Amino acid sequence: MKSEGSKLQDQLFYSPKHACELLSPEQVKAADDFCVDYMAFLNAAKTEREAVSTVLGQIKQAGYQPFDPKKTYSAGDRVYLNNRDKAVILAVIGSQPIEEGVRIAAAHIDSPRLDLKPNPLYEDSQMALFKTHYYGGIKKYQWPAMPLSLHGVVIKGDGEKVTVNIGEEPGDPVFCVTDLLPHLAGDQMKRTLNEGVKGEELNILIGSRPFLDDDASEKVKLNIMSILHEKYGIVEKDFLSAELEAVPAYPARDVGFDRSMIGSYGQDDRVCAYTAFKATLDCRKVPSKTVVTILTDKEETGSDGNTGLNSAYLKYFIADLAATFGVEGRTVLSHSACLSADVNAAFDPTFPEVNEKRNAAYVNKGVVVTKYTGARGKSGTSDASAEFMGSVRRILEKNDVIWQTGELGKVDQGGGGTVAQYIANLNVDVVDVGVPVLSMHSPFEVVSKLDTYMAYRAFLSFFND
Ligand code: MN
Ligand code: MN
Numbered sequence: 001m002k003s004e005g006s007k008l009q010d011q012l013f014y015s016p017k018h019a020c021e022l023l024s025p026e027q028v029k030a031a032d033d034f035c036v037d038y039m040a041f042l043n044a045a046k047t048e049r050e051a052v053s054t055v056l057g058q059i060k061q062a063g064y065q066p067f068d069p070k071k072t073y074s075a076g077d078r079v080y081l082n083n084r085d086k087a088v089i090l091a092v093i094g095s096q097p098i099e100e101g102v103r104i105a106a107a108h109i110d111s112p113r114l115d116l117k118p119n120p121l122y123e124d125s126q127m128a129l130f131k132t133h134y135y136g137g138i139k140k141y142q143w144p145a146m147p148l149s150l151h152g153v154v155i156k157g158d159g160e161k162v163t164v165n166i167g168e169e170p171g172d173p174v175f176c177v178t179d180l181l182p183h184l185a186g187d188q189m190k191r192t193l194n195e196g197v198k199g200e201e202l203n204i205l206i207g208s209r210p211f212l213d214d215d216a217s218e219k220v221k222l223n224i225m226s227i228l229h230e231k232y233g234i235v236e237k238d239f240l241s242a243e244l245e246a247v248p249a250y251p252a253r254d255v256g257f258d259r260s261m262i263g264s265y266g267q268d269d270r271v272c273a274y275t276a277f278k279a280t281l282d283c284r285k286v287p288s289k290t291v292v293t294i295l296t297d298k299e300e301t302g303s304d305g306n307t308g309l310n311s312a313y314l315k316y317f318i319a320d321l322a323a324t325f326g327v328e329g330r331t332v333l334s335h336s337a338c339l340s341a342d343v344n345a346a347f348d349p350t351f352p353e354v355n356e357k358r359n360a361a362y363v364n365k366g367v368v369v370t371k372y373t374g375a376r377g378k379s380g381t382s383d384a385s386a387e388f389m390g391s392v393r394r395i396l397e398k399n400d401v402i403w404q405t406g407e408l409g410k411v412d413q414g415g416g417g418t419v420a421q422y423i424a425n426l427n428v429d430v431v432d433v434g435v436p437v438l439s440m441h442s443p444f445e446v447v448s449k450l451d452t453y454m455a456y457r458a459f460l461s462f463f464n465d
Pocket of ligand 2: 300
């Protein structure tokens with residue numbers, strides 16, 4: 001028999017619970033099953049280009065057609081827009097007039113990594129290496145001494161595009177950044193952690209045998225170029241018109257004796273990209289509001305550039321789609337709602353001091369709704385209104401989606417941003433909704449399977465509402 005006080009506590013207090021305490025064993029199994037395909041996606045889509053090609057491969061079977069501004073569309077039609085093979089927009093036309101607004105989910109498919117410099121290849125001490133320039137926010141010391149794979153494209157002098165993906169198959173060679181042995185690292189160990197490995201020390205080892213010839217110089221480099229020429233038909237100058245990205249070479253794995261978590265490279269933000277994408281595929285055949293899902297590039301470098309959400313490509317797409325119905329784009333945007341689908345930092349018991357416990361997101365407490373990100377006095381963020389928080393909360397609770405709230409660290413600890421502000425600046429109601437992540441931006445990010453499933457359920461509920 002519960003006391004009067006504990007009954008009152010149940011009624012009045014907010015106390016988020018572990019998802020396992022709220023879900024049936026069948027629901028937990030459904031979440032685990034859902035994550036099998038998610039892990040396959042992580043392995044197939046390690047870069048923004050691979051994410052786009054994986055998504056395009058799957059949507060063509062689902063009846064999506066390339067968006068054509070000259071066509072007319074009706075409820076239930078499914079279209080997509082491929083932005084330069086690095087970002088993609090999917091839309092499902094709803095039954096309500098488009099001037100009443102669309103339902104947007106926006107996730108990013110780029111992740112921190114090591115990009116090759118434009119002129120990357122050199123030989124030193126009879127070893128061949130690639131110079132790199134890191135992309136996004138990384139802790140540089142995390143990148144040496146582990147296997148790396150190489151992904152991307154090379155545009156040859158004649159315009160031919162060569163796709164590169166090496167280091168992922170079991171028989172493939174891998175590459176690595178080397179680190180000093182502890183015996184000789186006395187000086188290095190006195191550096192700050194930030195400088196422990198410097199940007200110009202992130203050089204990738206790619207070969208060590210010379211081309212056998214008496215006259216040639218830089219014979220190890222020559223041997224590598226000769227292998228690359230044979231395999232891809234490229235010459236050294238072709239690196240100038242290439243985008244090659246080094247990422248961790250290992251696949252996604254179950255984490256924990258209970259297999260409750262997933263460890264992988266690139267879960268920020270493919271965990272939200274995949275769940276938003278799946279929800280788009282699985283939403284009602286004819287949703288009431290038109291569904292628009294954006295998988296964007298360049299979030300990790302601040303969303304600038306024509307494949308990032310600080311460019312006009314979303315605005316133009318909405319305007320073009322609106323025009324097919326004889327409506328102004330700004331009318332559609334002004335009535336639209338968006339879940340900015342991005343991850344948040346999960347509370348880490350090893351580093352509790354960076355969070356404020358009552359407002360941190362926790363692994364296994366469900367999808368996290370982040371009212372604002374930013375830094376200092378909420379600078380550089382879109383702070384979702386109480387009204388919009390309320391409407392998202394009602395959708396989640398009506399559909400039994402387990403959710404929690406989260407701040408990005410305690411006040412003045414640091415901060416960060418998402419694409420939310422760029423979409424909000426188009427006069428759209430926006431809030432961040434995503435999955436809590438441990439070791440975010442590291443080569444092995446960890447999420448909970450239950451939270452991942454709840455993110456999918458959250459996007460699906462938003463689209464079907
Ligand atoms: Mn992110
Ligand atoms: Mn990030």
